[in-house]
Amino acid sequence: MNIPMRTYLVTQGDRSRGRGTGSIVRAAIEGGVDIVQMREKHTSARERYELGKELRALTREADIPFVVNDRVDIAAAVDADGVHLGDDDLPVSVARDHLGEEAIIGRSVSTPEAASEAERAGADYLGVGAVFATDTKDVNEGEAEIGTETIAEIAETVDIPIVGIGGINADNATEVVNAGAAGVAVVTTITDADDPAAATQQLRQAVENGRTTV
Numbered sequence: 001m002n003i004p005m006r007t008y009l010v011t012q013g014d015r016s017r018g019r020g021t022g023s024i025v026r027a028a029i030e031g032g033v034d035i036v037q038m039r040e041k042h043t044s045a046r047e048r049y050e051l052g053k054e055l056r057a058l059t060r061e062a063d064i065p066f067v068v069n070d071r072v073d074i075a076a077a078v079d080a081d082g083v084h085l086g087d088d089d090l091p092v093s094v095a096r097d098h099l100g101e102e103a104i105i106g107r108s109v110s111t112p113e114a115a116s117e118a119e120r121a122g123a124d125y126l127g128v129g130a131v132f133a134t135d136t137k138d139v140n141e142g143e144a145e146i147g148t149e150t151i152a153e154i155a156e157t158v159d160i161p162i163v164g165i166g167g168i169n170a171d172n173a174t175e176v177v178n179a180g181a182a183g184v185a186v187v188t189t190i191t192d193a194d195d196p197a198a199a200t201q202q203l204r205q206a207v208e209n210g211r212t213t214v
């Protein structure tokens, strides 16, 4: 499965300076984002469903993949392309049974062992983090600031693509890609930017720079 994910936006409404998540996603699309994940932790199922339908329409119009964080039921309800799962979410195999062979299923990992297990379970890509310090999410001790060395180890271990996540911006994205990531996933670099479209473009350029210098 060839999933475009050089620049991967993970949404978070409460880190978007009061701007609607729809407007952030529209700007990211204008800036050339490759894939969008709806991640709205403290909202009801109904709110996620309504926002999910809006983001599905925007991403469909832009012809880019749309993934829902955590919730297989909401992914199915809004006709998303897939779901992103972590340790507290449904197993990859269960999501696969519900969403089908064509669905994009991402899995969070922070060690080579967990990466191998997720690949065996049928994940299509891995989100690996937290690469650098972040205050967007409380990351467990041992999974914080794993660095680009762990990105390199995991990239060597699995055949599926990986994206780095956590504290990534246009100044350090090149390093993440040079370590072996297919791309970078970000929340605040885009959602909290003065100009989310320009921030997406700069991130994209940093990723491209990595590809040409590897």
Ligand SMILES: Cc1ncc(COP(=O)(O)OP(=O)(O)O)c(N)n1
Binding pocket: 008, 010, 037, 039, 069, 070, 084, 085, 086, 087, 088, 089, 106, 107, 108, 126, 127, 128, 129, 137, 163, 165, 185
């Ligand atoms: C691309 C990507 N990578 C990792 C995560 C983290 O997922 P998870 O561990 O399930 O934590 P929450 O995001 O649910 O808090 C992600 N969402 N996206």
Ligand SMILES: Cc1nc(C(=O)O)sc1CCOP(=O)(O)O
Binding pocket: 010, 108, 127, 128, 129, 130, 131, 133, 134, 135, 136, 137, 139, 143, 165, 166, 167, 168, 185, 186, 187, 188, 189
């Ligand atoms: C959602 C998420 N998952 C992480 C992980 O390590 O699995 S770090 C993270 C937050 C990323 O936010 P920012 O780009 O603002 O640092």
Ligand SMILES: [Mg+2]
Binding pocket: 069, 070, 084, 085, 086, 087, 088, 089
């Ligand atoms: Mg999760």
